[in-house]
Amino acid sequence: MRGILSVIQFLLFLGLVHHSQGQANITGYTCSANHSIYPCHTYVFYRARSPDFLDLATVGDLFGVSRLMVAEASNISSPASPLVPDQSLFVPITCSCDSKYNLSYANITYTIEKDDTYYLVSTNLFQNLTTYQSVIVVNPTLIPEDLQIGVQVNFPIFCGCPNSTQLQNKINYLITYVIQPSDTFASIAQKFGLKEQSLRDINGGTIYPNLTIFLPVSRLPELSQPSIAPSASISPSTTRDRKGLITGLAIGLGVAGFLLILLLLVMGFWVYREVLLKRGYEIAEDKEKSKFKKGGMLEGDFMADVSDCLDKYIVYGVEEVRKATDGFNPSCLIQGSVYKGSIDGEVYVIKKMKWNAWDELKILQKVNHGNLVKLEGFCMDPEYGNCYFVYEYVENGSLHSWLHGENNKRELDWKTRLRIVIDVANGLQYIHEHTRPKVVHKDIKTSNILLDGNMRAKIANFGLAKSGYNAITTHIVGTQGYISPEYLADGIVTTKIDVFAFGVVLLELISGKEAINEEGKLLWMELNAVMEGNEDEKERKLKAWMDSCLVEESGSKESVMNVMAVAQACLQTNPSKRPNMVDIVYMLCKSDALSLDFSVDSLSFATLTAR
Numbered sequence: 001m002r003g004i005l006s007v008i009q010f011l012l013f014l015g016l017v018h019h020s021q022g023q024a025n026i027t028g029y030t031c032s033a034n035h036s037i038y039p040c041h042t043y044v045f046y047r048a049r050s051p052d053f054l055d056l057a058t059v060g061d062l063f064g065v066s067r068l069m070v071a072e073a074s075n076i077s078s079p080a081s082p083l084v085p086d087q088s089l090f091v092p093i094t095c096s097c098d099s100k101y102n103l104s105y106a107n108i109t110y111t112i113e114k115d116d117t118y119y120l121v122s123t124n125l126f127q128n129l130t131t132y133q134s135v136i137v138v139n140p141t142l143i144p145e146d147l148q149i150g151v152q153v154n155f156p157i158f159c160g161c162p163n164s165t166q167l168q169n170k171i172n173y174l175i176t177y178v179i180q181p182s183d184t185f186a187s188i189a190q191k192f193g194l195k196e197q198s199l200r201d202i203n204g205g206t207i208y209p210n211l212t213i214f215l216p217v218s219r220l221p222e223l224s225q226p227s228i229a230p231s232a233s234i235s236p237s238t239t240r241d242r243k244g245l246i247t248g249l250a251i252g253l254g255v256a257g258f259l260l261i262l263l264l265l266v267m268g269f270w271v272y273r274e275v276l277l278k279r280g281y282e283i284a285e286d287k288e289k290s291k292f293k294k295g296g297m298l299e300g301d302f303m304a305d306v307s308d309c310l311d312k313y314i315v316y317g318v319e320e321v322r323k324a325t326d327g328f329n330p331s332c333l334i335q336g337s338v339y340k341g342s343i344d345g346e347v348y349v350i351k352k353m354k355w356n357a358w359d360e361l362k363i364l365q366k367v368n369h370g371n372l373v374k375l376e377g378f379c380m381d382p383e384y385g386n387c388y389f390v391y392e393y394v395e396n397g398s399l400h401s402w403l404h405g406e407n408n409k410r411e412l413d414w415k416t417r418l419r420i421v422i423d424v425a426n427g428l429q430y431i432h433e434h435t436r437p438k439v440v441h442k443d444i445k446t447s448n449i450l451l452d453g454n455m456r457a458k459i460a461n462f463g464l465a466k467s468g469y470n471a472i473t474t475h476i477v478g479t480q481g482y483i484s485p486e487y488l489a490d491g492i493v494t495t496k497i498d499v500f501a502f503g504v505v506l507l508e509l510i511s512g513k514e515a516i517n518e519e520g521k522l523l524w525m526e527l528n529a530v531m532e533g534n535e536d537e538k539e540r541k542l543k544a545w546m547d548s549c550l551v552e553e554s555g556s557k558e559s560v561m562n563v564m565a566v567a568q569a570c571l572q573t574n575p576s577k578r579p580n581m582v583d584i585v586y587m588l589c590k591s592d593a594l595s596l597d598f599s600v601d602s603l604s605f606a607t608l609t610a611r
């Protein structure tokens with residue numbers, strides 16, 4: 001084994017040393033000497049492949065980009081329809097220089113599934129846009145022969161950025177392309193409307209199948225796509241996100257249920273032992289952990305997840321949780337299956353769940369942000385098949401109860417409301433932009449927004465959250481009044497469904513009305529009527545529609561109008577027209593500045609008590 005490894009290392013060494021500019025080598029392209037050209041936005045050419053990669057969602061998920069981004073780059077007008085085998089696609093990537101290895105690549109994270117090897121993932125899923133040799137180089141801490149399911153591997157997708165001479169010659173993109181057996185320089189040049197000579201200049205003289213080359217283009221070539229989507233022999237639900245399917249199966253199948261129970265017993269025993277051994281809740285030693293992982297080959301995926309979580313969270317004992325809530329005494333009940341409890345003098349929120357809570361745990365494990373409610377630890381109760389999550393206690397309760405409940409709404413002046421929505425927007429921006437794969441909350445509403453002692457907001461309840469950008473769900477979840485029209489219609493999960501729900505939250509804060517009233521009328525449907533007409537009419541109608549306690553506040557008018565405009569943008573019927581959370585945070589901060597200018601003299605309770 002060691003012999004083979006050192007041979008590979010030797011080859012790699014050769015690959016790294018003998019390398020000419022512009023030519024892909026076994027480990028990829030070296031960075032240009034001038035590092036200031038990185039990073040750049042560019043594209044790879046990808047072919048839709050049966051059986052798994054016949055829809056944009058799966059392709060997008062593989063590269064960590066949205067379906068719409070692939071559709072836009074590839075001249076596809078209906079992103080939801082299935083693709084035909086071998087259909088041409090451009091996938092947008094960000095190309096960077098990894099100066100540690102002097103390689104330029106797009107860093108794509110891939111989670112290992114059953115039977116995956118570096119070779120198979122590089123050649124099949126990524127279609128030779130990288131090589132296993134390069135994967136080995138950029139993942140020095142992983143052992144290729146011993147990949148655990150669930151492990152995240154960085155796949156370096158070969159790419160390049162044009163240097164200053166190339167930019168001068170109007171070469172704005174170097175698109176990565178993999179040579180097919182039938183390709184010649186002439187055929188490639190024709191396919192993409194390029195000059196044969198320019199292809200030769202940049203890629204050297206010879207090409208052979210499975211080699212990556214660059215297409216030097218001034219702008220993205222328009223692909224011609226089959227005009228009629230093939231009649232859906234493959235429906236979206238059969239080609240949806242592979243991981244989603246696998247998780248779905250695991251939950252659905254009886255066999256998996258049995259495995260879960262088994263796992264549960266093993267875990268229960270282990271946790272029990274851990275607790276006995278380490279009352280101080282220390283982190284399990286690495287050695288111990290990997291031994292456990294290898295020993296428990298029942299369901300690698302779950303095992304990997306569970307042991308990852310153990311590193312991060314406190315594992316509480318069942319007795320401890322029971323004691324904290326006085327034996328789940330109704331007097332500790334907050335609502336549903338959520339209790340307030342105290343452990344070692346600290347107050348926590350304890351949520352009782354069934355075993356399918358793993359999804360939430362997997363997601364929470366990835367997120368960590370001041371505007372998201374923090375998970376402190378968890379507890380497993382093998383006897384009853386329950387699982388308890390222990391969260392930080394957010395003392396002022398939900399925004400819903402402040403707006404529509406018995407709390408004094410007057411404490412929610414405009415400034416406070418604005419700060420709350422900026423907090424929520426920041427939390428959403430974090431899960432949409434800074435987690436990989438991206439997380440969609442799917443159930444944004446005022447009752448899932450909690451307020452702390454300073455009336456700052458935190459997003460709670462990731463129970464429905466979905467990771468993986470473009471999953472298509474077969475049954476609609478969420479809350480009436482907040483669900484976006486396209487999600488209701490085709491069940492496609494994108495971050496834009498959170499944006500829509502956030503728009504509804506904005507309306508709720510401005511109007512003080514519920515997202516859905518007793519007659520079942522939806523609040524967001526009222527928006528257009530309010531925003532019609534000239535400025536004077538709008539102002540008059542807005543005043544009548546607004547929460548009465550805001551009307552009395554002096555000076556916030558302009559800021560309110562601004563937020564109405566943001567809400568209107570969020571509530572567009574066409575999801576691609578809705579802004580993303582980055583833009584929203586920016587726009588809201590502008591409104592915040594406006595309200596600062598105009599309402600200094602109306603500083604009230606909440607502002608004074610804020611930090």
Ligand SMILES: *[C@@H]1O[C@H](CO)[C@@H](O)[C@H](O)[C@H]1NC(C)=O
Binds near residue numbers: 025
């Ligand atoms: C690597 O670079 C060397 C030197 O330019 C070249 O001879 C060789 O063919 C390249 N190998 C591959 C696989 O591209």
Ligand SMILES: *[C@@H]1O[C@H](CO)[C@@H](O)[C@H](O)[C@H]1NC(C)=O
Binds near residue numbers: 019032
């Ligand atoms: C990286 O490779 C390029 C091209 O081979 C070379 O010009 C440059 O000096 C290298 N940079 C470093 C830091 O080794």
Ligand SMILES: *[C@@H]1O[C@H](CO)[C@@H](O)[C@H](O)[C@H]1NC(C)=O
Binds near residue numbers: 107436
């Ligand atoms: C690639 O991405 C992973 C996960 O996002 C990150 O941990 C790693 O540092 C990145 N590598 C480089 C070279 O940027």
Ligand SMILES: *[C@@H]1O[C@H](CO)[C@@H](O)[C@H](O)[C@H]1NC(C)=O
Binds near residue numbers: 124127
């Ligand atoms: C990638 O290259 C390998 C061998 O170099 C080949 O077996 C495989 O079919 C290629 N994959 C694609 C998608 O062309």
Ligand SMILES: *[C@@H]1O[C@H](CO)[C@@H](O)[C@H](O)[C@H]1NC(C)=O
Binds near residue numbers: 034036037163164
């Ligand atoms: C490096 O690249 C930047 C941007 O392309 C360019 O402005 C600069 O002149 C280059 N520097 C050198 C030494 O070529």
Ligand SMILES: *[C@@H]1O[C@H](CO)[C@@H](O)[C@H](O)[C@H]1NC(C)=O
Binds near residue numbers: 021022034163164165
């Ligand atoms: C840009 O790249 C081309 C092709 O690799 C090379 O001939 C040229 O010298 C480079 N220009 C600069 C400024 O590095």
Ligand SMILES: *[C@@H]1O[C@H](CO)[C@@H](O)[C@H](O)[C@H]1NC(C)=O
Binds near residue numbers: 208209210
């Ligand atoms: C390239 O991939 C094809 C299959 O797509 C395979 O048949 C062929 O052997 C590969 N060629 C090389 C040179 O690796």
Ligand SMILES: *[C@@H]1O[C@H](CO)[C@@H](O)[C@H](O)[C@H]1NC(C)=O
Binds near residue numbers: 076077223225
């Ligand atoms: C882009 O797609 C449209 C239809 O989807 C087609 O009519 C058009 O010709 C395509 N563009 C090119 C350059 O092929």
